[in-house]
Amino acid sequence: CAQFIRYIDWLLTVPLLMIEFYLILRAIGVASGGIFWRLLIGTLVMLIPGYMAESGYLNITVGFVIGMLGWFYILYEIFLGEAGKAAEATASEAVKYAYKAMRWIVTVGWAIYPSLRA
Secondary structure, eight states: HHHHHHHHHHHHHHHHHHHHHHHHHHTTTTOHHHHHHHHHHHHHHHHHHHHHHHHHHOHHHHHHHHHHHHHHHHHHHHHHHHHHHHHHOOOOOOHHHHHHHHHHHHHHHHHHHHHHOO
């Protein structure tokens, strides 16, 4: 039951965090709808296999690998993909600062989260 509640929380908060990247770029007029959908799909690829593995519907290693691929895809998009390129190319210094801070929070925060749960 606790894992179900944890994943419900993540299904709400993780996509919202990804949407913030889109909204920052949209506010300055450089975000395509593709950025929104790629980030949203990346979060689902990251979360759903993890839940399925923890619930016993999927091999735990397979669920972990698929979830990590989703996370790596998100990192690619926000650092090197269309979102990262748009932020670097056309954003003001203030927007660049906010965008860079958010992507490091996602990178470091999500990387250390499993060790904080242990």
